[in-house]
Amino acid sequence: MDDKVYMVEVELGLEGFALFVKLLMKIYNENYYIEWNERKAKIFANQNNTNINVINTLINVCLSEDLFDKKLYKKYLILTSNGIQKRYFRAVKDRKDIYIIKEYLTNGIDNYFDNLINVNINSINDDINSIKDKHNPQSIVKDSKVNNSIKEKSIVFLKAWEDFKEMRKKNNKNKPMTIRAEEMILNKLYNLSNNEKEQVGILNESTMNDWKGVFPLKGSTKEGEFEYTKYESKKISNIEKDNYKNIAKEGIKILTGKK
Numbered sequence: 001m002d003d004k005v006y007m008v009e010v011e012l013g014l015e016g017f018a019l020f021v022k023l024l025m026k027i028y029n030e031n032y033y034i035e036w037n038e039r040k041a042k043i044f045a046n047q048n049n050t051n052i053n054v055i056n057t058l059i060n061v062c063l064s065e066d067l068f069d070k071k072l073y074k075k076y077l078i079l080t081s082n083g084i085q086k087r088y089f090r091a092v093k094d095r096k097d098i099y100i101i102k103e104y105l106t107n108g109i110d111n112y113f114d115n116l117i118n119v120n121i122n123s124i125n126d127d128i129n130s131i132k133d134k135h136n137p138q139s140i141v142k143d144s145k146v147n148n149s150i151k152e153k154s155i156v157f158l159k160a161w162e163d164f165k166e167m168r169k170k171n172n173k174n175k176p177m178t179i180r181a182e183e184m185i186l187n188k189l190y191n192l193s194n195n196e197k198e199q200v201g202i203l204n205e206s207t208m209n210d211w212k213g214v215f216p217l218k219g220s221t222k223e224g225e226f227e228y229t230k231y232e233s234k235k236i237s238n239i240e241k242d243n244y245k246n247i248a249k250e251g252i253k254i255l256t257g258k259k
Contacts, residue, residue: 004065004066004067005017005020005065005067007061007065008020008058008061008062008065008067011057011061012054012057012058012061015050015054016054016057016058016061019048019050019054019055019058020058020062020067022048023044023058023079024084026044027079027080027084028084028087028088028091030154031088031154031155031156032080032084032085032088032089032100032104033072033078033079033080033084033085033104034078034079034080035076035077035078035152036059036073036077036078036079037077037152039152040152041055041056041059059079062079066081067081068080068081069081069082069106072104072106076103076104078104080104080106081106082106082107082109085105085106085109086109089109099155099156099159100155101155149183149186149187149190150186153196154196156196156200157196157199157200157203160199160200160203160204160207161203163203163204163207164203164206164207165177165182167206167207167210168212171210171212172212185213185214188213188214189202189203189214192214192215192216193216193217198217201217202214202215202216202217205217
């Protein structure tokens with residue numbers, strides 16, 4: 001095992017290693033990176049029946065050991081690494097187009113692939129700047145509400161949103177969509193569904209049909225709000241130890257690229 005990965009087990013034991021592997025799986029399931037904040041950390045902790053402090057320690061260890069890129073995390077609040085990106089893009093290399101945010105790439109990654117399409121990062125940059133300057137009364141971002149609502153979204157969502165806005169712009173040249181209109185459409189979209197995949201489907205359906213607004217997908221249901229459960233300290237059972245070992249085996253395959 002790599003010494004950097006081993007340090008995760010040194011600091012947090014088998015549970016920490018299992019959580020690291022699960023976090024890698026979550027990243028690969030979403031994209032070549034994951035946006036990270038306190039809310040996502042709480043959800044991840046709850047989903048894995050552990051304490052938020054354990055997750056925060058895990059992230060700190062991974063950053064200090066360069067398992068995640070410290071510069072990209074500090075600048076954009078994302079978790080990724082050169083190894084994660086190489087493995088991800090190798091896995092999806094046969095896709096015709098791969099939508100990326102170039103600023104989120106580690107050094108040299110874009111030189112390996114010729115089917116990468118850059119997504120505009122302006123709105124994300126604006127939002128991050130607004131977060132950093134939130135205590136500065138002179139810092140004003142006109143569309144901060146819109147940026148705040150999409151800053152945690154995946155590239156797939158951002159692409160669907162950009163396509164929808166482009167369709168609206170093309171079909172309504174004399175009446176461009178205002179920031180207020182964007183905010184209202186996004187609010188309606190979030191009320192229609194809490195599931196991002198369904199939200200993307202709603203946006204794509206509106207784009208394909210040249211609709212000015214967003215509407216429920218056929219057969220869709222609104223998901224309930226995520227409920228947190230109280231964390232209680234507990235000893236790791238033998239069954240859990242076996243589960244951690246199985247996850248570790250899968251993790252080694254992921255880390256070595258053999259899966």
